[in-house]
Amino acid sequence: MATANNPSRDLILKRIRAGLQMPVTARWEEVPERPFFAPIENPLERFQQECKANLMELTLTDNAAESARQLASILNTLPPGEIFMQDHAGLRALVEDAGVSREIRWSSQGGPREVAQATVSLAEALVAHTGSVFVSAACGGRGASVVAPCHIVFANTNQLLPDLKTALSNATRNGVLKNNSFACMISGSSRTADIEKILVQGAHGPIRLAVILERR
């Protein structure tokens, strides 16, 4: 177990415990928990709507061959150069089917390099309510979803969950953060509105976030 030299740890805990002993006069009414989002009737339809609102590119495919063609089509729009891919048997097969001729750096070789034109990864789950892609370090590492100007996610409809609550409950139950040092709920490409509240995509990370969603 890693530790830091903590001369003030006990002092702070003592102060906290002393503070919590003090009676509080604020009026606190216990309010029963009630739903605040409408239930998701059709997760796939909702996911499509939210991806559009998040300025993501979503393509529904019916089989692996179609997914491979879609991957090739996206890569054809990018400038020449290396791509980074999560090292996974399914993605290796996809790349082979797509006939990718670019130089590929696999996650088993380390993280993506600055020169990467695109990163390709799987996802832990997809969230319909927010149009999000949930990734962890197992999806090619931390840089796999942020270093290149284009992030391509390959997922299937069985991974689609209705809302954040379900996705985060599953993550706790499945020990996603026990087994990974990192996870991220991604809801669109990198963006900023720091200049006059005008939206600009590609502030530091990907300008494009493309999801290839295969029906299962």
Place this chain on the structure above:
Amino acid sequence: MSAPATRVPPADGASAHDHPQGANPEKQFHHDAAVKSADLVHREIIRKNMESYDAGHMKGRARFMDWDAARDRCQAIKREAINHLDKYLLQFEENVTARGGHVFWAATSQEARNYIRDLAVRHAVKTVVKSKSMVTEEIELAAALEKVGCTVWETDLGEYIVQLRHEPPYHIVTPAMHLNRTQIAELFRDKFGEPDLPEDPQKLVAAARRKLRQAFFAAEMGISGANFLVADVGAVAISTNEGNGRLTTSLPRIHVAVTGIEKVIPRLEDLATLWPVLATSGTGQPVTTYGTLVGGPKRPGEADGPEEFHVVLVDNGRSSLLGHPEEREVLHCIRCGACLNICPVYRHIGGHAYGTTYPGPIGAVLTPHLRGSAFEHLSYASSLCGACTSVCPVKIDLHHHLLHNRRDFMKAGHGKVGERIRFRLWRVAMLSPKLYALGGWLGRKSLRAIYGLGLSGSLLDPLRAWNRKRATVPVAKESFREQWRKGLGNSK
């Protein structure tokens, strides 16, 4: 790679947010507030930004079936966390250290600064990238790192802009809200040596991206804040749109997360409520683009990530608020900035006039507790309209806490003598209808005489503070009581 401009280095014991002549924060506040509220360019920039925020915020709220139920849930989550703060912090620490991370508890700003500075020196760090963190502003971390030879890059675009201008952040969510594209383009042309850079936000963002990517890939240390500390999984949750938080916590070999002790929440699942509510209140988005969770250094088998992960838990006066009978809930704040955006005072005087790390209503409540009675005047920087309380996503009773601060301030004997005398006289008058009527009559007569002599706004005018810079306050011909007797109460 050209180094970024450093912020104004603070004198020992002073904050980077203090004004150069800030020996008296109250006087400085009054001066700066008066200057800013008369600055029409500033007012126009803020008006446009706030109108855009208002529209986005209302649109975001409409996505909720029951916005108030979401606020109640957030309040309940934070209340549970704060009322069991020791338990959840220890659980968080246990989970982080079990995965090889380090947790440092800092009682003061100095302890936090020293820990991170020593870490940087020990690892011979030369370049540091920072994502947005108000706590690092509070503890004046950047200046401490620069003193030991580190180059510190603010990587949030707004933070980077104000860093280049040698300014502290203007707003806790949008640090460069006070600047328009013309001012930002001029700044970039000057600092980047690109005289042809157009006033196009897209081009300006691209220019900053080119500069900052060099820093990301060169940095040995990444410093982030934390929006939440998730106890049950032992992870730091960081919300960013730009992805700078992602790069800061992914590329350098050391990641340090600096945060207040009050940021802990019990469960990962709580983020299903807090993430959308924070985003809606902060920017009007349904959810922030990147909800990042970091629980430790790179694990064996992972492709990348820092080799070391440190969390610095900063107390710096927060634990004293736990024992306050009324204001414990101030620690529930999730720093969304909604109370700043709606505050009529903030909308006129802007963020820098406060002279503090945390401006606006939450800053006015919190700062006197963190930095002492020299900042009590901020509790009066409010019309007490209650707009801040009405939008707070965790339902902090902000405007009443401003009143609590004022009461405590007077009880502690800090009030001005003249003010005390005036309030005592007012109390006596309020308890006697005849005396009140006499006072009103005298007041109207004397004000009419002063105005008649053309002395409105002069030293003889009791309403000088208002009248000297504005149209004279009109004086009613008759008292309210007289008007009422004549049928005011029956008018429809």
